[in-house]
Amino acid sequence: MTLETTLQQVYDLPISATIRENVNAFPLLESLHVLAITLVFGTILIVDLRLLGVGAHRRSADRLIRELLPFTWIAFALAVVTGSLLFASNAPAYAANREFQLKLVAIAAAGVNMLIFHATAHRKIAGWDLDLPPPAAVRVSGFLSLLLWTVVIVLGRWIGFTLDVLF
Amino acid sequence: MFLQTFGEWLYDTPVATGLRETTWVIPAVQSIHILAIAVVIGSALVSELRLAGVIATDEAPGTVVRRYLPWIWRALIVLLLSGTVLIVAEPARTLGNTVFWIKMGLVLGAFVLTLSFRRPLLVAADGVVSEPAKAIAWLLLVVWVVVIFCGRFIAYT
Numbered sequence: 001m002t003l004e005t006t007l008q009q010v011y012d013l014p015i016s017a018t019i020r021e022n023v024n025a026f027p028l029l030e031s032l033h034v035l036a037i038t039l040v041f042g043t044i045l046i047v048d049l050r051l052l053g054v055g056a057h058r059r060s061a062d063r064l065i066r067e068l069l070p071f072t073w074i075a076f077a078l079a080v081v082t083g084s085l086l087f088a089s090n091a092p093a094y095a096a097n098r099e100f101q102l103k104l105v106a107i108a109a110a111g112v113n114m115l116i117f118h119a120t121a122h123r124k125i126a127g128w129d130l131d132l133p134p135p136a137a138v139r140v141s142g143f144l145s146l147l148l149w150t151v152v153i154v155l156g157r158w159i160g161f162t163l164d165v166l167f
Numbered sequence: 168m169f170l171q172t173f174g175e176w177l178y179d180t181p182v183a184t185g186l187r188e189t190t191w192v193i194p195a196v197q198s199i200h201i202l203a204i205a206v207v208i209g210s211a212l213v214s215e216l217r218l219a220g221v222i223a224t225d226e227a228p229g230t231v232v233r234r235y236l237p238w239i240w241r242a243l244i245v246l247l248l249s250g251t252v253l254i255v256a257e258p259a260r261t262l263g264n265t266v267f268w269i270k271m272g273l274v275l276g277a278f279v280l281t282l283s284f285r286r287p288l289l290v291a292a293d294g295v296v297s298e299p300a301k302a303i304a305w306l307l308l309v310v311w312v313v314v315i316f317c318g319r320f321i322a323y324t
Contacts, residue, residue, distance in 0.1 A: 023323075031319040034201065035312060041202070042209020057213060057223060057231040067222055071212065153205070154198040161194045 003095070010091040019089035026089065033082040037156070039075035041149050043068045048149075051142025053133025061134065062125045093165040100163075103155040110148040117141040174258035186256035193256055200249040204315065206242035210235035211311050214285075218296050218304035228296050232285050239281065243274075266324045270317035277310045 010016060019025045047068055050056045056064050087094045094100045121128075121138045128134045177183055186192050216222045217231040254261045261267040284303050296304075 038205040041205035
């Protein structure tokens, strides 16, 4: 089974056809996707700026992260579900789109950056919890996260202008 | 109709033509627009949920509002500027579009509500949030969500 046949099978799924054929389905999914992305970016921005040394509404970085991360994760899950449905509606075209491919790479890079942060600096958070600005390693994590998520949003918008199949 | 004539005139101006013909301008400005919306949504989420008594209840409402209100204003300025560029580039898409005017009405309403219900909290730093202010906080979150839906639907109507 090649990638092409898999993509075509996804395209042929009844739900993919419904999204293509129902006039309101695609814009509704897009709206939910934008809502999810603004929630992901909006909450991550507050945390990333705190990691960079810009104060949030509370001093403790640990409490701020635990307060906002659930919102980020729920919104991210919504973004993945809506994004997957948008992808399914035109799987071969999205898979062939350069901006879409780069967007997935940027999301993966943001994930790796987060994993590194949680495996290193976050373990020692008790030592810098109230520091403004935090240690350099923490600031690097915050900066990379902001940069990568900004790239994700820009690439996502570009897909709408470069995708081969428009309907 | 005046708006249509104005839109046609605007469409033909050299500035509008230039914006359309430089292919990266519209996606770039739309990206900035979405990033600014994210700033509003993040700031509004934390502020409104604090005022509704859901999160950060150990911090004074004034502290939370004072932290995020300036961000909402700055992001709104970026949204107005980037939105204006998008209108100039494609007047027909917006000026003659009912969804666009609903969105503008909602943004204006959200602006007035934010202004009138946050200002008192800035003055009284540890003030208690009144019951109507709590209801307004939930209402504002709903309005911002509807604004996002309207924004996307402008492209389809």
